[in-house]
Amino acid sequence: MAPPTRACKYGLDCIRNNPAHFAKFTHPAKLVATRAAASSLSTSKKLKNQKPILTSTPNTDAPPSLSASDDNRDFDAEVVAATHPTTASIVALVSTAVAPDVLANISGVTPIRVLADGDKIAISSYTIKRTHDHYYCTCPAWSINNRPVDARTCKHLKLVFGDAYEAARLLWKDPFGNAPPAPAIANKPKRKKQEDKASEDEDEENDANTKKASSTKAKKSKKNSDSSSSASSSEDDDEGTAATKYSAKNRAKREETKLKMPALLLAQKFEPTKTDPTGWWISEKLDGVRAFWDHERQEFVSRLGNLFTAPDWFKEAMPKNISLDGELFGGRGKFSETVSVVKTNNSPHWRKIEYQIFDSPSMASQPFEDRIAKLNALYPSKAASFLSSQSSLPSSSSSTATKNSHIKIVVHEKCKNLQHVLALLKTVESKGGEGLMLREPQSHYIGKRSNTLLKVKSFYDAEAIVIGHEKGKGKNSTVTGSLKCQMASGKEFKIGTGLSDALRIKPPKIGAIVTYRFQELTNDGVPRFPSFVCERIDANKPSDAVVCILKKD
Structure with missing residues (x-):
């Protein structure tokens, strides 16, 4: 041949x-x-x-x-x-x-195609990507599926990896969940429950579970068609009905079961010219996922009220009488891995996660010093500077009991002056940390954004070339929502933050060089939370920032 x-x-x-x-x-x-x-x-x-x-x-x-x-x-x-x-x-x-890849062979079933962590491919107008030990698709059928994110599938995933492999993967990831839906029958497109999709950026909340839903009329497959066209039609309708078909009764039921958004204390940005940090309390800013411990429901809840499916053993040592504010944390420089784990159910990788506690809303009227003292009494340990640890996680107080080993109380250090803050910031960042947090002494817990809590982080500036404009949504539906940009490395990303109303109406032209600001690069090598700074008239090509390789202890 x-x-x-x-x-x-x-x-x-x-x-x-x-x-x-x-x-x-x-x-x-x-x-x-x-x-x-x-x-x-x-x-x-x-x-x-x-x-x-x-x-x-x-x-x-x-x-x-x-x-x-x-x-x-x-x-x-x-x-x-x-x-x-x-x-x-x-x-x-x-x-x-x-062979070493956990997704290369599941219960003796191999996929048609193997993707490495971070790899993605385009199917029709959707994107399939591997994140850690699971796959996701941007299609509506995957997004509104009511199973854990590591135990979802859709017709696109089945096309790429195979029906048998997807069935084995879902059973492996969620053995106690609902059985996969039966194949579609001609003239009877299956129906699925619609559920909100979670996705929220860290600076707003570091939350992996933002809810999003759509409500349009359901499609119906034509009757009396031949078997081949009917089967094809029902497959297409699968996605349409799953993404769009639900009644007012179902919406009301979801609203009844939806957890109330907890009122959490949110930080403002630290500005050295406006605030003297002397006497404030310094702690490490954890690069994890914000989680509120609801003692009444005995569950971890995101800032937006979404439930984390933490294993029972993880929740056993949590208090029954007070609420807690903290972060689900997998280590310095491991935000992406942490998000992947906390969005899953029955995953053994939860063993790598700690719950780092830094406050208690139940004691909101008490000064911060009293609140943190009671938390340390709840989980007693030997105090130490958060910079003295040699482990992969920042040093913190912890329970001596084995069952409590994943529960930590974040350690705070009294600030001497601005130079003290800058020195600690440099040290934390060199160890792979995200930054610092400053708490005002004697401050109460306020369930909203407050100047009593400040975040301190370093940022990088770089230049990119504009390769397109993306239409906005909501109030920006008639103007530019974000700039499509390309780095000197060839990586593409979008800038939506920092654009003024005037720039949204008349954005930088395609081919223009713009300066953007960001804190760090993602695992895919693109800026995380980039913001627009200005258009450069003195530059004719993109220039990437020299980002230091942070040491991941």
Whole structure:
């Protein structure tokens, strides 16, 4: 069989499973190797007398051909032989790269395609991305699914990874949850409950669970159509009904069960020219997810009232008589990993999370010094400076009991002067910390944004080129909502914060160089919470900031 000569126009984003497609078009080596690895793992179970090749020694024998019925495989043996030199190199790739990946093989079921952490692909107008140990899709059907985020699927995920693999992954991630919905039946599109989607930036709340819902009329598949068109129609309607179909009764029920948003103390930005920090209390600003402990419900709740599905063992040592304010924290520089864990259910990775307590709304009328003293009495320990720890987490007081080891009381240090703040900030950032928090002495707990709590962080400035404009929403629906920008590294991102009304009406032109400000880069290498500073008339190309590599203790 002659090797293919024409290149596939989709490149790395190709998701075709048809062997004829791979026989006709060439594909990037990375995609070929990844699919060959997945296919090799899956088909090896069917080859009873085929011994695995565990070395890199070339094998000139052609791999066994797949039967014609195996049309769900990526490509047949002839295509593998034509596009990949040896079976041995495929097995070597599997043994060195794929095997350690927890998502590469679940209960003996392998995916059609394997994505590395942070990788994403486009399907139609939606994006599929891997985050830590689960996948997500931006389609409505995935967004409004009522299962934990690591135990959701949709037709796009099934298309990319396979139906059998998705069923195995959902059972692994949520073994005690609802069974996956049955396949759609012609003329009877299935219905799903709509649930709010969570997504909120850290500076506003560091919350991984913001609720968002849509309400448009449900689509209905046509009756008396032939079986093929009916099946296709019902599949399309699956997504439409899941994303749009709900009644006033269901909305009322959700409102009844929705937790009330807790009134939490929120910080203002520290400005050295306006506030003398002498005598204030300094603590480390944790790069985690804000969580309110509701002692009445015995649950962790986000600032917006969304419930965190923490395991029972995690909640056993929590108090029964007072509420707490703190953060679910996975370590310095591990915000993305923390978000991935706290949005999941029944995940073993909860063992890596601590609840760092820094206040108690139940004692709002008492001075801060009294509140923190009572919290330390609740979970007694030996006090220490928060900079003295050599662990991956900032030093803090903790319970001596094993069952309480994940509960910490954030340590506070008395501020001597501004130089003291700046010195501690530099030290914390060098260790991979996010910044500092300042609390006014003798201050009460106020359930809103207040000048009694200040946040101290460093920022970077950089330049990017404008490559497009995105329309806004709500009050900005008729003007520019954000600037689509590209870094010198080639990474693309959006800037929506910092644009004045005048700039939204007449934004910087495509090709213009703009200065933006940010605190750090995400795991994907793009600015986290960028804000617009100005348009540069003295620059003609983007320039990335030199971001220090923070030490993750």
